[in-house]
Every structure is written in C-alpha cells, then in structure tokens.
Amino acid sequence: MTGVAATEPVALTADGVSKAYGDRRALQGVSFSAHRGERIAIIGPNGAGKTTLLQILAGSLKPSGGSVSLEQGEIGWVPQQPALYSKLSVAENLRLFARLERCPDVEGSVERMLDQTGLRDRARDEVGSLSGGNRQRVNIAIGLLSDPSVLLLDEPTSSLDPRQRERLWAFVSGLAEAGTAVVYATHNVAEAERFADRVLVLADGELLFSGSPRELEQTVGGDAEAPDFESAFVRFLHDRGH
Amino acid sequence: MRWLLLKDLQILRRSPLLVGVLVGYSVVVSLVAGLALSSGPSKPTVAFANLVPRDDSEIALGGRRVDASQYADKLFAKVKPIRVKTREQAIERVRSGEALGALVVPADVTQKLQGTLGLGGGGRPTVEVYYNADNPLKRQYVQDTINATLAEANQAISNEVLRESARYLNVIVAGGEVALPLVGSVDILGLRNARKIIDAARAGLPEDAPEAAALAQVSRFARLAADNLDLSKPILASISSPVRVKERVIAGSKSSLSTFAAEAAVVGSMMFVGLLLAAGMLALEREENAFGRLIRGLVSRTELVAEKVGLAALAAFALTTVMLAILGALLGLDFARSPLWLIVLAVGSVAFGAMGVAIGGATREVRSASLAAFVISLPVAALSLVPSGAVAGWVYDVIHVISGAFPFRPGMRALDAAISGGGLLVPLLHLVALALVFGALARLSLRRFA
Numbered sequence A: 001m002t003g004v005a006a007t008e009p010v011a012l013t014a015d016g017v018s019k020a021y022g023d024r025r026a027l028q029g030v031s032f033s034a035h036r037g038e039r040i041a042i043i044g045p046n047g048a049g050k051t052t053l054l055q056i057l058a059g060s061l062k063p064s065g066g067s068v069s070l071e072q073g074e075i076g077w078v079p080q081q082p083a084l085y086s087k088l089s090v091a092e093n094l095r096l097f098a099r100l101e102r103c104p105d106v107e108g109s110v111e112r113m114l115d116q117t118g119l120r121d122r123a124r125d126e127v128g129s130l131s132g133g134n135r136q137r138v139n140i141a142i143g144l145l146s147d148p149s150v151l152l153l154d155e156p157t158s159s160l161d162p163r164q165r166e167r168l169w170a171f172v173s174g175l176a177e178a179g180t181a182v183v184y185a186t187h188n189v190a191e192a193e194r195f196a197d198r199v200l201v202l203a204d205g206e207l208l209f210s211g212s213p214r215e216l217e218q219t220v221g222g223d224a225e226a227p228d229f230e231s232a233f234v235r236f237l238h239d240r241g242h
Numbered sequence B: 001m002r003w004l005l006l007k008d009l010q011i012l013r014r015s016p017l018l019v020g021v022l023v024g025y026s027v028v029v030s031l032v033a034g035l036a037l038s039s040g041p042s043k044p045t046v047a048f049a050n051l052v053p054r055d056d057s058e059i060a061l062g063g064r065r066v067d068a069s070q071y072a073d074k075l076f077a078k079v080k081p082i083r084v085k086t087r088e089q090a091i092e093r094v095r096s097g098e099a100l101g102a103l104v105v106p107a108d109v110t111q112k113l114q115g116t117l118g119l120g121g122g123g124r125p126t127v128e129v130y131y132n133a134d135n136p137l138k139r140q141y142v143q144d145t146i147n148a149t150l151a152e153a154n155q156a157i158s159n160e161v162l163r164e165s166a167r168y169l170n171v172i173v174a175g176g177e178v179a180l181p182l183v184g185s186v187d188i189l190g191l192r193n194a195r196k197i198i199d200a201a202r203a204g205l206p207e208d209a210p211e212a213a214a215l216a217q218v219s220r221f222a223r224l225a226a227d228n229l230d231l232s233k234p235i236l237a238s239i240s241s242p243v244r245v246k247e248r249v250i251a252g253s254k255s256s257l258s259t260f261a262a263e264a265a266v267v268g269s270m271m272f273v274g275l276l277l278a279a280g281m282l283a284l285e286r287e288e289n290a291f292g293r294l295i296r297g298l299v300s301r302t303e304l305v306a307e308k309v310g311l312a313a314l315a316a317f318a319l320t321t322v323m324l325a326i327l328g329a330l331l332g333l334d335f336a337r338s339p340l341w342l343i344v345l346a347v348g349s350v351a352f353g354a355m356g357v358a359i360g361g362a363t364r365e366v367r368s369a370s371l372a373a374f375v376i377s378l379p380v381a382a383l384s385l386v387p388s389g390a391v392a393g394w395v396y397d398v399i400h401v402i403s404g405a406f407p408f409r410p411g412m413r414a415l416d417a418a419i420s421g422g423g424l425l426v427p428l429l430h431l432v433a434l435a436l437v438f439g440a441l442a443r444l445s446l447r448r449f450a
Helices: A050-058 A090-100 A106-117 A132-144 A162-177 A189-195 A213-219 A229-239 B002-013 B016-038 B069-076 B087-095 B109-117 B136-174 B191-204 B212-238 B257-287 B290-294 B301-331 B335-362 B366-384 B393-404 B408-420 B425-448
Strands: A010-021 A024-035 A039-043 A065-070 A075-078 A150-154 A181-185 A198-203 A206-211 B045-050 B058-061 B064-067 B080-084 B101-105 B126-133 B176-180 B184-188 B244-252
Touching (some): A010 A181, A024 A050, A024 A065, A039 A050, A039 A189, A075 A132, A090 A106, A090 A132, A132 A150, A132 A162, A162 A181, A189 A229, A206 A229, B002 B016, B045 B087, B087 B126, B087 B244, B109 B126, B136 B176, B136 B191, B136 B244, B136 B257, B257 B290, B257 B301, B257 B366, B257 B408, B301 B335, B301 B425, B335 B408, B366 B393, B393 B408, B408 B425
Parallel strands (some): A039 A181, A039 A198, A075 A150, B045 B080, B045 B101, B126 B244
Antiparallel strands (some): A010 A024, A198 A206, B101 B126, B176 B184
C-alpha cells in the first residue's frame, strides 16, 4: 500500500476471496484493502479474474470462499457493458436506479448526476439513441447515484474515444480527491500507470502483486529490457510463468 | 460454402444441449401430434350393456317374431363395442376414459318396443347414452356418432314397421289371417271379399229380403277393419323414431360448443400474453445487462421472479377479464358466476406468468425467449384439446401427461368449471402447483443468469 491514501481509513477489505466454477478456479485467495481516496487499478492478462473479482466486490457474484467487508457507505458499481434500459430516457434510468438504491432525495440525485455527467441536455433522450460514450457516462452516473464510498469500474474506458477518456479520468480523480475509493479493472496498462495510486496484478486468479506502478517497475529491475511500465508489466508476468 | 457448412456443424456439435432440445422436443411433439392425428380409432369405443334377458329379446311384429338384438348389430357396425354386463360397468368404462360413451339397453326395451309396434300401448322404448365429456368437442363427437348409429337402427325398425303396416293393409283389402294381442289369430274377410259377398247376396235376393248372415259378416268386417285402422295410428306415430335416446353427461363439461370456443380463446390469450410478456421481460434484463446491477443488493432474484410473474399475470388477467366480459355478454353466460371466473383468470394468469419466467430464465435474449415460448406453448395447447377416446389409449396417456405439465389444460378445465359448473378445485390446485413449480424453476435458472 503506497501513495497519498495510505494514511486514510480503510473503505473496503477483501479477505481470501476465491471463486471456482466446477474444477476451474477463477480466483484464489485474493486479499487486499482499499483506502478512502485511493485509486486502485486491477490489471492482468485476459481470463485473469479481474471482472470476477470486481463482481464479487460489487456483490453481484457470490464468492466460493473468503469475504468482502465494507467499512461504511455504499459501493457503486459500473459494469463493463452499460447496464441501462435503452427504452427509458437518461433521466428515467437515473430515477429508476435512484429509487432502487433508496436514495433519500431521488430527484436531487438525478439532477446532480445530470450535472456531473454533462448530460442535462440529453436527459429526455432514450438511452438507445445515445452514442457509446454517452451511454457509458450514464452507466457511470448510475454507479455514483448512491454517493458511494467505494466506486468499482470494469473497463470503464473501453468504449470511449481519447477525449472522453480524459474527461472520465478527470472526473474519477475528482471523486478520489473527495474521498471515494476507486477500484477499476483495465487492459490499458498506460491508464493504470497514469491514474492509479496502486496496481493489483492478477493472473490465473492469483494476486501476484500489490503496489504502486513504480514499485512494479522496480520489481523487474527497470533495465533496458523493460524501459517502460507496460514492458515491466509484461516482464513481470513472464518471470512468473504467465 | 463448405467451410461455412463445416463451421456450422462444428458449432452445433459443441452445443449438445441446444441440439438435444431442438431435436428431442421436435421429435416428441411431432410424434405425439402425428399419433394423435393418425392413430384415432376409425370406430369410437363405446361400452355396451344389453340388459334385456336373452330369452326376451324377440318381438312380435304382426304374425312374425323378430330378434331385436339384430338391431344392435346396426350400432356395432359404426362403433367398437366393449360389452359389459351392467349399467354400472358401462358407466365406469366411460368415467375411466376407456370408452368415449356408453350405450345401455334397459331390460324393458323389447317389451316397450313390442308395446309400440304391437299396438299394446305404453311408453316408447328408450335406450340410455352416457358421456364423459372432457370437453364439448368430445361430447359433440360422441353425440354425432351414437345418434347417427341409433338413427340407422331406428330406420331399420321403421322399415320393419312399414312392411308390417303394408301387410295389415293388404289383409284389410284382400283378407286373410292376422295375429292380434290377447285376441289371437283372427280371420279377416277383406274388402274385396266383402264386396263379392254383398254383391252375391244382393244378386240372389229380392230387393226387399234381408240376408241376415251375410249382413252379419259384413258388419263384423266393418268393425274389425275400423279397429285395425284405428290401431295402426300408434304404429304410424312410431315409424319416424320408434326408439328414443336418453342422454346423460356423467362427468365433465356441460358447456355448449360456442362457450367452449370462448373458453379456448380466453385461455389461449392468457397463455400468449402471460408467456410472452414474462419470458420477454425477464430476458430483457439480461439483454440490457441490467440483471447484474439489479441483483447486487437492489433487488433479490426472488423479487425479480415475482415482479415479472406479477407483471405478466396482471396484463393477462386484465386482457382476459375484458375478453370474457364481452364474450359472456354475447353468449349469455351466467354473470352470477363471475367471481369464480375472476379467480380462475387470476390463478391461470399467474401460472402462465410463472411458466413464462421459467422460459425467460433459460434464454439469453428477448427474441429467443419469445420463440421458445411459441415453440413450447402452441403444440401443447393443441394437444390439450385432444379428447380422451379420440385416439388410442396409450397415445392419450402420453398426451395427458405432457399437457398436464403445462397450464393450458388445467386452465381450460378450471375456466369451464367456473363458467358452466363442475369440479373447480382440482384444476385450480393443478394451476397453483404448476405456478409454484415453474416459479421455482425460474428462480433456479436465475442462479446462472448473470
């Protein structure tokens, strides 16, 4: 655990979380804590268990073993595919999930999210008519409706163009500065390096590394064979047989 | 193209469940439907109880004795009889579904037939027909079959009566012997002989000399001729249908065919709305990726199942209530029974909704959910309308088991009982049980839904 959030209180703890599908073990005893204001990137090759871990943290999947504890507040969940009703408008989607989240001020929460996502002028448009980027903004807005203490995002920028990505990370960084612990899975190693205080490296369901991007580079030596973070990450996996 | 074909075959080989269901279901449904269409007995099975004592089966028609049992052969040419000894046995065969109907010939039928034909008076002979009308289609089928065969038997008796009437008229005209009840054999002079006697008497006598004996003969002939003509009236009355039929439905529907059609329309609509809406709306949660978001504490899986069942049931209930109200007004149904209609519509809608959710839980998107709902429901609904006895017994048993696993048949039975009377509790409990089973299946399917 490194960075500015090290001294902040723990927001979320995963303790020995594992998940098995028959004989296949998708997660094996993953343990870590997320502190308030901390940005954690989960990286790893395809099939490493990133989405499974996030789903378990979000509560939409039951672990086969271990536990997840939330110290206080709510968990906001932003799945990789926009989980929205395409026949409802932006405002109607927000209102529906605000009610399901039991937000004390439903209309206030909707207004806040419309402002935060910059979608006020599209509030009455059906989600089905929005671009992929705007759908993702609504998707994230729904994850933020409950004003969560922990925000979980699965590949949040996969459908966004560079400008939208920049805006998203600025938005997420603002949330973290306000004290929200942000845990996200990504294939984009550069985004992990740039926007994460800490990276968790998962491979074949095992947590291989937990530390800052700089610490990961130092682990593999930072020599000429790994001149940047992405090369260091690949080398790290290679050294461990992945 | 062959590579595409190879690819498709590889995909199918790696989808054994899909292929199994596709092939297995199609084969089973097609086989059962085919058997239902092709294996119906050419002659409907009818239990037959002849209660007439063996030595009492002959009737006297004029001077001849005719064995009435020969008329039973007319019946058996059109039906496949199961001969039983008592009325109770015949009724039991019908109640069990072994026979489409039962024909009981009471012990007094020959006496009454003799009374009708032999000028002895008394009531007309009556045979008893019993049905177990699973539905009005079946009742119509049995009625048509038995009435047609009885009409043929009546026609045969009528022909016999006409022959006998012609003989009587011949005796009246030409003279001869005729056997009458109580009186015995009587020599009839005949109109022609009478005229000869009268002519001879008139020719041999002075105009003013009465001939007592000849006149007495003429007088006797006149009386007997008048009596015979008078007694021929009941014969003529009985010619059109000497044997009456007393019909009795021992169990099942009392609905008319039009009421039955209305019931089928209402339950069919309930089925389509309930299944399609429930299956589609649940599959939509998956298609929109919203399921994972919902179940992480916002809504439980059980609540989700209940909500979809409730939505589909509400829509199906609203639609079928309006339909039944309109059809009820058009057909003159008894609206005093409408509380029972509403109970059946509500329970049936829930059962179809639960089945729809089970289908929706097993599919990934709305289109496949809708297709699955159609593919499953249509043949099952059609099979549910096949009446017992219309197909071979084992085929009906298979149909009975398959259709009993879906809400259409109990829905039809419950609605029929609610509209026309009859046992409502059993089909209603059947619907409740199916709702619970399908609800549980839907809940189980959601375990792997995310």
